[in-house]
Amino acid sequence: xxxxxxxxxxxxxxxxxxxxxxxxxxxxxxxxxxxxxxxxxxxxxxxxxxxxxxxxxxxxxxxxxxxxxxxxxxxxxxxxxxxxxxxxxxxxxxxxxxxxxxxxxxxxxxxxxxxxxxxxxxxxxxxxxxxxxxxxxxxxxxxxxxxxxxxxxxxxxxxxxxxxxxxxxxxxxxxxxxxxxxxxxxxxxxxxxxxxxxxxxxxxxxxxxxxxxxxxxxxxxxxxxxxxxxxxxxxxxxxxxxxxxxxxxxxxxxxxxxxxxxxxxxxxxxxxxxxxxxxxxxxxxxxxxxxxxxxxxxxxxxxxxxxxxxxxxxxxxxxxxxxxxxxxxxxxxxxxxxxxxxxxxxxxxxxxxxxxxxxxxxxxxxxxxxxxxxxxxxxxxxxxxxxxxxxxxxxxxxxxxxxxxxxxxxxxxxxxxxxxxxxxxxxxxxxxxxxxxxxxxxxxxxxxxxxxxxxxxxxxxxxxxxxxxxxxxxxxxxxxx
Amino acid sequence: xxxxxxxxxxxxxxxxxxxxxxxxxxxxxxxxxxxxxxxxxxxxxxxxxxxxxxxxxxxxxxxxxxxxxxxxxxxxxxxxxxxxxxxxxxxxxxxxxxxxxxxxxxxxxxxxxxxxxxxxxxxxxxxxxxxxxxxxxxxxxxxxxxxxxxxxxxxxxxxxxxxxxxxxxxxxxxxxxxxxxxxxxxxxxxxxxxxxxxxxxxxxxxxxxxxxxxxxxxxxxxxxxxxxxxxxxxxxxxxxxxxxxxxxxxxxxxxxxxxxxxxxxxxxxxxxxxxxxxxxxxxxxxxxxxxxxxxxxxxxxxxxxxxxxxxxxxxxxxxxxxxxxxxxxxxxxxxxxxxxxxxxxxxxxxxxxxxxxxxxxxxxxxxxxxxxxxxxxxxxxxxxxxxxxxxxxxxxxxxxxxxxxxxxxxxxxx
Numbered sequence: 096x097x098x099x100x101x102x103x104x105x106x107x108x109x110x111x112x113x114x115x116x117x118x119x120x121x122x123x124x125x126x127x128x129x130x131x132x133x134x135x136x137x138x139x140x141x142x143x144x145x146x147x148x149x150x151x152x153x154x155x156x157x158x159x160x161x162x163x164x165x166x167x168x169x170x171x172x173x174x175x176x177x178x179x180x181x182x183x184x185x186x187x188x189x190x191x192x193x194x195x196x197x198x199x200x201x202x203x204x205x206x207x208x209x210x211x212x213x214x215x216x217x218x219x220x221x222x223x224x225x226x227x228x229x230x231x232x233x234x235x236x237x238x239x240x241x242x243x244x245x246x247x248x249x250x251x252x253x254x255x256x257x258x259x260x261x262x263x264x265x266x267x268x269x270x271x272x273x274x275x276x277x278x279x280x281x282x283x284x285x286x287x288x289x290x291x292x293x294x295x296x297x298x299x300x301x302x303x304x305x306x307x308x309x310x311x312x313x314x315x316x317x318x319x320x321x322x323x324x325x326x327x328x329x330x331x332x333x334x335x336x337x338x339x340x341x342x343x344x345x346x347x348x349x350x351x352x353x354x355x356x357x358x359x360x361x362x363x364x365x366x367x368x369x370x371x372x373x374x375x376x377x378x379x380x381x382x383x384x385x386x387x388x389x390x391x392x393x394x395x396x397x398x399x400x401x402x403x404x405x406x407x408x409x410x411x412x413x414x415x416x417x418x419x420x421x422x423x424x425x426x427x428x429x430x431x432x433x434x435x436x437x438x439x440x441x442x443x444x445x446x447x448x449x450x451x452x453x454x455x456x457x458x459x460x461x462x463x464x465x466x467x468x469x470x471x472x473x474x475x476x477x478x479x480x481x482x483x484x485x486x487x488x489x490x491x492x493x494x495x496x497x498x499x500x501x502x503x504x505x506x507x508x509x510x511x512x513x514x515x516x517x518x519x520x521x522x523x524x525x526x527x528x529x530x531x532x533x534x535x536x537x538x539x540x541x542x543x544x545x546x547x548x549x550x551x552x553x554x555x556x557x558x559x560x561x562x563x564x565x566x567x568x569x570x571x572x573x574x575x576x
Numbered sequence: 577x578x579x580x581x582x583x584x585x586x587x588x589x590x591x592x593x594x595x596x597x598x599x600x601x602x603x604x605x606x607x608x609x610x611x612x613x614x615x616x617x618x619x620x621x622x623x624x625x626x627x628x629x630x631x632x633x634x635x636x637x638x639x640x641x642x643x644x645x646x647x648x649x650x651x652x653x654x655x656x657x658x659x660x661x662x663x664x665x666x667x668x669x670x671x672x673x674x675x676x677x678x679x680x681x682x683x684x685x686x687x688x689x690x691x692x693x694x695x696x697x698x699x700x701x702x703x704x705x706x707x708x709x710x711x712x713x714x715x716x717x718x719x720x721x722x723x724x725x726x727x728x729x730x731x732x733x734x735x736x737x738x739x740x741x742x743x744x745x746x747x748x749x750x751x752x753x754x755x756x757x758x759x760x761x762x763x764x765x766x767x768x769x770x771x772x773x774x775x776x777x778x779x780x781x782x783x784x785x786x787x788x789x790x791x792x793x794x795x796x797x798x799x800x801x802x803x804x805x806x807x808x809x810x811x812x813x814x815x816x817x818x819x820x821x822x823x824x825x826x827x828x829x830x831x832x833x834x835x836x837x838x839x840x841x842x843x844x845x846x847x848x849x850x851x852x853x854x855x856x857x858x859x860x861x862x863x864x865x866x867x868x869x870x871x872x873x874x875x876x877x878x879x880x881x882x883x884x885x886x887x888x889x890x891x892x893x894x895x896x897x898x899x900x901x902x903x904x905x906x907x908x909x910x911x912x913x914x915x916x917x918x919x920x921x922x923x924x925x926x927x928x929x930x931x932x933x934x935x936x937x938x939x940x941x942x943x944x945x946x947x948x949x950x951x952x953x954x955x956x957x958x959x960x961x962x963x964x965x966x967x968x969x970x971x972x973x974x975x976x977x978x979x980x981x982x983x984x985x986x987x988x989x990x
Contacts, residue, residue: 212966
């Protein structure tokens, strides 16, 4: 009785599996060609120097939302203030922090409270006090009541003076030239409204004076697996979607936006755990509805470093949050699904995210069940089942290697041959336990979406850089890759 | 940021992997579909699955070996290249500083075909070395046929080779490549146009000026007008012209039929370059029907730091323009009017609906000497609009007239 439906479902699974893998491989090809090869040449050091010397850049407001970041906030702000960019302001928004975040900032940067004539472009939780640094005139700190990350970003936006703003997590570290490289794209394209950069795991790296000076493979396998995950997400997925002008996610850890465009779209949405993706989807929607030309891009060059979870508990919470955020955003904008009004976004990108991202844990779990039960009952030959699982593992490895391969072309790469071999091995081991663990958590998150709307959950801090410099950037609230 | 060698091979490898996967998964899906009637565990399906597995394993092995091999060789190559670069840079510096005319430089010890490190080293030097020393290096490059090689690569069918050649010519600034670079402004690929216009502008900046439409400046202007370039790119190229920019900008602004986009670019660039003697040409756009151009003209006048007398009336009108960003730029430019004219005209701006206009008005007033500071201080204490009072205090704080403690004591703001 079950034989026919099971056969059909198996066929669906195979098509799903084939489609997903081919899409990833295609993204890797186009991403590599469109981004790396062209970027390496167009954005040479000379062209960046020209940008600075000829005064063509656009000034940037860097918004840093912070909640209980006493451990890392001073280091992060120092590293931002040391960026190689001629005109920028850093606006730190303490979102009702209950620890010593504000006190540390006041001491470290000689903050003086002063009245502030800010705009009220976006409604936010009340701002208690505004400070300006007496030692760094381009540093402004806002102390406001707790309203969540999106609310803090909106408060920062109300104060931002410059045409572009970067949203940067308080526990992340930017490459010295990150802002410069990202702003170049805005000079070249006036329709550009947002740019996302590459996020790379900081774990195991040597950090000096707020800068990554050397990379080394972290000790724990859980961190190594995440290196592969980030490489896959940024060097294949984002690059590919960006090439097809359908990028739906810009990581909350580092994105550069045109201020007026974000204000026009209504700012960051409060009450979601995925304010980064939600904003990008809303920007697409806003400009497509208006029929106004626009562009949202990923660029591999501006690199932001972040420390990824080092224990399973934190990783679980993080992935649970990410997956709920994805589902929340897709559900909120469900009118875009297969809606030709939104072009390739509505017909390809949004369906992809529904079927290959949001629902993928359910499909994967059912796949494991069918292959297992089928092999057990004799409906599928055990030999077939083993071969199929092996094939799935190999495809996963192939994608990991394709993505990790892009990383070898970066000048800041894992320098030791041993590390490269470890990455090869990690790509294999990842599929034995780690992947299933995450699939289980994401399945759980899919079920929890209606009950845990907007809940972030607590993240534990570890600190996993190789050399503890004064401010290694220790948080583990790593952004979505 | 990126290693530039091996990427083309890697692209081929990824395409090969993609090909492997497409064929294997396609075959698997079809055989699965065909085998549906007879049961999926039938031998043909398993056979195809096994073949798919084998091809995937081969792809994985190919990729793995490539990556390990690339990692190993690139580490060695990087080290060797840095050593070679240092050695060649020293050699080139020696040649540049020799006290002999360019055509008599003794470079007999150099190989006939210069190695890549030698070319890279001299191109990096040419980015910073100009004048007579630069000309000597260019002469040696030409003698070794590097210019011809780069020009040949400029016509290459491979995008990477073409982009590399454009970048090298942009560094070398060889006059003989100028027209070839201008020709690329019509290329269908935007990235080629962008890089070519930057390289051409940099080259023009070092060429001997020749007046008239047939001169290099005239040819550049004509190419720019015909090219499909984004405003930011056109602006950057004009800024790269350095001392040659004035003539090109004057030509552009004098053109009555110039498109609005390029006129906007010309106004912005004139302002950024601070070409004060062009205030008259800029002022002509302050009454343009397009608000973007009016705003650009006022922004340029603000940057030039002067407002021609015959523009005072249009500037005062613009302070009441219906478009807020025009009012903002007019407020900024008004800082260069005589205080007795500007202050009464700017004061209403403090109560403007737009935060940006309030800020621009207060900031310009504060720049108008003691009378301006006094007017802003008065506004901070007595202006009927709280938003105006707050803005006045903020500007006084930023100007250092008030300190944070004092600001909190200002009536009506604390």
